[in-house]
Amino acid sequence: MKHGKRYREVVKKIEPQKAYAIEEAVDLVKKTASVKFVESVDIAVRLGVDPRKADQMVRGTVSLPNGTGKEVRVLVLAKPPKDEEAKAAGADHVGLEEYIEKIKGGWTDVDVVIATPDLMSEVGKLGKILGPRGLMPNPKSGTVTNDIGAAVKEVKAGKIEFRVDKAGVVHATVGKSNFENQQLVENIKAFLSTIQRLKPPSAKGQYIKSVHLSSTMGPGVSIDRTTVSAAA
Numbered sequence: 001m002k003h004g005k006r007y008r009e010v011v012k013k014i015e016p017q018k019a020y021a022i023e024e025a026v027d028l029v030k031k032t033a034s035v036k037f038v039e040s041v042d043i044a045v046r047l048g049v050d051p052r053k054a055d056q057m058v059r060g061t062v063s064l065p066n067g068t069g070k071e072v073r074v075l076v077l078a079k080p081p082k083d084e085e086a087k088a089a090g091a092d093h094v095g096l097e098e099y100i101e102k103i104k105g106g107w108t109d110v111d112v113v114i115a116t117p118d119l120m121s122e123v124g125k126l127g128k129i130l131g132p133r134g135l136m137p138n139p140k141s142g143t144v145t146n147d148i149g150a151a152v153k154e155v156k157a158g159k160i161e162f163r164v165d166k167a168g169v170v171h172a173t174v175g176k177s178n179f180e181n182q183q184l185v186e187n188i189k190a191f192l193s194t195i196q197r198l199k200p201p202s203a204k205g206q207y208i209k210s211v212h213l214s215s216t217m218g219p220g221v222s223i224d225r226t227t228v229s230a231a232a
Contacts, residue, residue: 025213026184033177033215040070040216041184045170045195046209055202058162058170061141062194063139065160066183069176070111074152075099076149077123078139079113086114089152100126108133114143114153133159137200162191168196177215189214192228 013031017174020028033039042128049056075093077100086094093099093110094112096119103126115123115137123130123137130136137143141161145151162172174187192211199207211223 004113013046014219014221019222021224021227022185022188024081024183025221027217027219029213030177030181031182032218032221035134035217038069039177039218040068040173041043042214042216043172043173043174043188043191044212045192047168047170047195048206048209049168049200049203049212051164051166053103053202054182056200057164058195058198058200059140059161060161060194060198061161062191063154064158064160064187065190066173066175066179067175068160070173072112072155073110075110075113076148076152076231077113077119078118078120078148079200082116082146085149086152089149090156091107096122103129108135110135112143112161113137114148114151116146116148118178121198136212155211166193169187175225180208195217196228 014028017148029041031039036081040130047058048060051057073093076083076091078086079096082223083094083096091114099107100122106129108129113123113135117139119165120228125134139145142151142154142159157206160172162170164170171200172191174191179187195208208225208228211225212220212224214220
């Protein structure tokens with residue numbers, strides 16, 4: 001893949017083969033985020049797990065202390081009076097039958113879908129549409145709950161869901177390039193601490209194999225795994 005002049009210039013700021021402390025990596029990523037829009041800051045953690053095995057599937061949620069910097073669009077599928085609770089908490093879309101029909105028609109213009117447990121027999125029928133997009137409500141991620149108000153507020157405040165992919169890598173957005181350095185550091189440490197806590201008992205050998213940080217259009221910066229252990 002050929003890179004443009006801007007990319008070739010910013011990549012010179014990063015020492016090849018060097019792994020940086022979290023604070024150093026954040027500083028470099030902010031310096032290499034040089035396009036005209038505010039870039040997201042993304043993290044990729046390669047784990048020593050076999051995602052094909054059910055007991056080594058790493059997935060969970062974490063509430064980032066400083067949010068993601070992104071406006072999260074939330075759909076709540078609920079009946080009265082839970083629908084009013086969702087509206088009061090700031091959900092962008094609230095309803096039931098009309099949204100179920102819209103989703104069946106292909107509409108998925110939201111970032112998170114939350115539903116009450118009593119509706120999962122109906123919501124489950126939407127799995128083929130919502131599942132591949134990572135939008136299917138799930139009790140483990142807190143998106144199937146009777147405490148609708150709290151769930152909406154948590155998501156709006158920066159709660160994110162993640163899961164290891166087929167290659168054994170967990171990807172997540174941990175902020176924006178215009179965040180203060182310390183805000184990004186705090187978010188990254190909260191994320192890595194959660195990853196560490198979710199280590200499957202059956203995972204043998206080195207659990208966290210590598211960690212890379214990057215902006216949307218910038219090069220990856222390797223994070224020293226010893227600072228990852230300290231973050232936890």
